[in-house]
Amino acid sequence: MDLYEHEARALFEERGIPVPRAEVTDSPQEARVMARRLGGSVVVKAQVKTGGRGKAGGVRLATDPAEAERTARRILGKDIKGHPVRKVMLAQPVDIESEFYVAYVLDRAAGRFLAIASAEGGTDIEEVAAVRPEAVARIPVDPAEGVTSAKAGEIAEAAGLPPQTVDVLVRLWEVLVGQDAVLVEVNPLVRTRQGHILALDGKVTLDDNARFRQSRWGAETIAHDDPLEAAAAAKGLNYVKLDGEVGVIGNGAGLVMSTLDVVAGCGARPANFLDIGGGASAQVMADGLTVILSDPAVKSVFVNVFGGITACDAVADGIVRALDEVRLTKPLVVRLDGNNASRGRAVLDERAHPLVQQATTMDGAVRRAAELANAG
Ligand SMILES: Nc1ncnc2c1ncn2[C@@H]1O[C@H](COP(=O)(O)OP(=O)(O)OP(=O)(O)O)[C@@H](O)[C@H]1O
Ligand SMILES: [Mg+2]
Structure with a gap:
């Protein structure tokens, strides 16, 4: 887990590493008060867990408290490489x-x-x-x-x-x-x-x-990170956010990792991935799909399941259940193979949702999902 800059700064300070005086807030009005306390002029810094904040306009000098308030308001509204800015740190400028x-x-x-x-x-x-x-x-x-x-x-x-x-x-x-x-x-x-x-x-x-x-950085530190990661963790799902457009759901770390490679090989980029694990139930599939579909960056979703312990018809039931719970607005490409694959395919055929397509091979499915993502 990455820490925020202000958390890292606190650790440095505790170990006697010199750092500029600084305060953190989520409120522009409070930023004005803090700037006054810090001597008037401050560097306003977006607290997001990604590099290159400065170049993205997330680090700016404000020369007085009124400007600190305006700058904080502007930076707090930003999204830096997919990370919404929820807090800013105000630091004393150094020469x-x-x-x-x-x-x-x-x-x-x-x-x-x-x-x-x-x-x-x-x-x-x-x-x-x-x-x-x-x-x-x-x-x-x-x-x-x-x-x-x-x-x-x-x-x-x-x-x-x-x-x-x-x-x-x-x-x-x-x-x-x-x-x-x-x-x-x-x-x-x-x-x-x-x-x-x-x-x-x-x-x-x-x-x-x-x-x-390390009890210090508790659940709230993690929850602040990415609301979807937090929602997935609360449901016991292994979900990781990435930078692309194709949502990826698979069962088992090995299959999921190779799916990511194949997506990249087809000229698309994974938006995230979710491993539903072995023996996944319909409920897990429904929860997973709900999480993946709530990611606004997702343009198409690829569900890649090789049934071993996980039975494909349970996965298909989960997809059907998810279709009842969430309104599907993005195309879904499903590849079911292995344990009970034909029953699983039949379940999806019967549901006949216009946005759900099936593919028999992994390569074919990925190509389709990539095309749909690039078209969307
Ligand atoms: N307190 C400060 N006083 C003066 N200048 C500062 C201060 N904090 C940052 N800067 C200037 O702004 C630049 C960018 O700041 P910082 O490294 O914190 O942001 P960054 O863009 O996130 O960098 P990175 O790409 O490493 O994430 C620094 O290299 C420094 O020149
Ligand atoms: Mg830096």
Whole structure:
């Protein structure tokens, strides 16, 4: 799970990493009061869990409290890459001399962490990494040894960061370990004209497998994320939101993953995916379809079921039940194969809904769903 910038900022502050003074709100009027408290001029920042907020107009300087209110109102109405802005953070502006990039990220393949750092941080770090990879230092970190002052010195030197960043590098590692995080990123870490080092932006990704021992970020943190993910989780469904147009429902992680690949291979992009799991009942199918259809980005839905433990006629019953519960406004392509497939197909044939089509092969079904998504 990703944390919001303001949550990451709170963790940094607790570990003694210098951050600008800041407050969070969902109200433009309150933003005006906060700006006054923070000294008048503030940077208003959209709190959404996606990168590139600045370039999308989600980070703006307001020079007085009245402007802070107007700016907050404008940013709170925004949608940044499919993420509605529900809160803004107001931060004291700092006088930046230089911007750096620092991150610790889990390197699963190598079984250790990687420190990534650059003296050329800021909003164009992706371009720096692509065009001049030598400007980005990558230093392996052994999780058992961690980031000592000596290790931090090595990272800072390799990246060309000033020596004052060493202390921050050690404390960032402490944040990572303390939170069971798989990613801690600061972009930018800045040096001000007054010579202070400050973390101006933060991203922290927690290890979901460690959630049982991290009670701090509870259900409300997750619920705030994506209302559909929260609705799906409440029904015990495994639903993940993606950026495309084709809704994907399948049974079993392997089939769902390969379905996503095939959708991409047909020139379409999955909007989301939902794994109804093995032995799924009609109710699970109906719940799943309801969730997928409520995603406004979905233009067509592909239901791909290979019946093993799950019987295809139960899936078909679920689809029929969902058709009674929700008004289908988007085309549905269904491919049923395996256990009780012919009975399942017969159930759908009998219902004969104009927006439901059946296909016998996965490739054929995906092509159809992609065509429908591109046409819609
Ligand atoms: N408190 C601040 N004072 C002055 N400038 C700031 C402040 N916060 C952010 N900025 C400027 O705005 C830029 C973008 O801010 P930030 O990195 O928080 O947003 P971002 O666009 O989300 O970045 P990312 O692409 O990493 O998500 C920073 O690189 C910095 O130059
Ligand atoms: Mg940033």
